Amino acid sequence: MRINLTSVFVDDQEVAKRFYTEVLGFLLKHDIPMGEDRWLTVVSPERPDGTELVLEPSGHPAVQPYKTALVQDGIPATAFAVDDVQAEYERLRGLGVRFTQEPADMGPVTVAVFDDTCGNLIQIMQGDMA
Amino acid sequence: MTEDVFKALADPTRRRILDELVERDGQTLFEICARLITNHGLGLSRQAISQHLAVLEAADLVHSRREGRYKFHDLNTEPLECIVTRWLRPDARESNP
Numbered sequence: 013m014r015i016n017l018t019s020v021f022v023d024d025q026e027v028a029k030r031f032y033t034e035v036l037g038f039l040l041k042h043d044i045p046m047g048e049d050r051w052l053t054v055v056s057p058e059r060p061d062g063t064e065l066v067l068e069p070s071g072h073p074a075v076q077p078y079k080t081a082l083v084q085d086g087i088p089a090t091a092f093a094v095d096d097v098q099a100e101y102e103r104l105r106g107l108g109v110r111f112t113q114e115p116a117d118m119g120p121v122t123v124a125v126f127d128d129t130c131g132n133l134i135q136i137m138q139g140d141m142a
Numbered sequence: 143m144t145e146d147v148f149k150a151l152a153d154p155t156r157r158r159i160l161d162e163l164v165e166r167d168g169q170t171l172f173e174i175c176a177r178l179i180t181n182h183g184l185g186l187s188r189q190a191i192s193q194h195l196a197v198l199e200a201a202d203l204v205h206s207r208r209e210g211r212y213k214f215h216d217l218n219t220e221p222l223e224c225i226v227t228r229w230l231r232p233d234a235r236e237s238n239p
Contacts (some may be wrong), residue, residue: 080211084211085170085172086172095207113170113173116166125172
């Protein structure tokens with residue numbers, strides 16, 4: 013058994029596609045029409061054959077209350093590993109990305125949290141556990 | 143109000159929350175929880191920390207601020223000045239129980 017997919021619920025798949033590729037720098041892997049929505053996945057350019065992130069539509073009525081409650085308390089939907097949190101923070105800030113948590117040392121890791129403009133907070137982390 | 147400040151400060155976890163807000167103002171609940179566990183080994187539930195924050199807010203030591211869909215917590219040191227002037231500058235004393 014392998015973990016080959018993970019997902020985040022995005023408010024708008026088109027906005028998500030642009031943010032996750034143009035701003036975060038991931039590569040588009042699949043964009044397949046599926047009725048009203050799409051099977052939309054991206055991968056890291058560092059691991060193009062690695063785990064795919066599914067940008068999942070938020071249409072189910074349970075999704076919005078779940079996302080709203082997490083965002084209000086500052087809880088990230090998922091986390092990505094980076095080599096240098098501070099450098100990535102500055103790069104993303106330069107592109108207009110909103111951070112709810114600036115880089116902070118949390119024991120074995122350095123972390124920061126930003127808004128993906130699709131209704132989620134995302135944590136970036138650097139260190140032993142990332 | 144003074145009574146609330148003493149009560150809020152009487153708890154060590156609440157003092158730690160204030161320590162962390164001195165370190166950096168404007169934290170989400172997520173960041174406060176993460177700091178308590180990594181910097182102080184305090185693995186409390188999110189609900190427990192929310193309740194501590196509510197006590198600090200009632201004492202006016204913490205202000206919570208909504209910004210769009212986010213909620214941030216800021217330190218407010220004003221009530222601390224009110225309680226220490228009682229002994230440091232007794233002339234300025236108002237009506238302290």
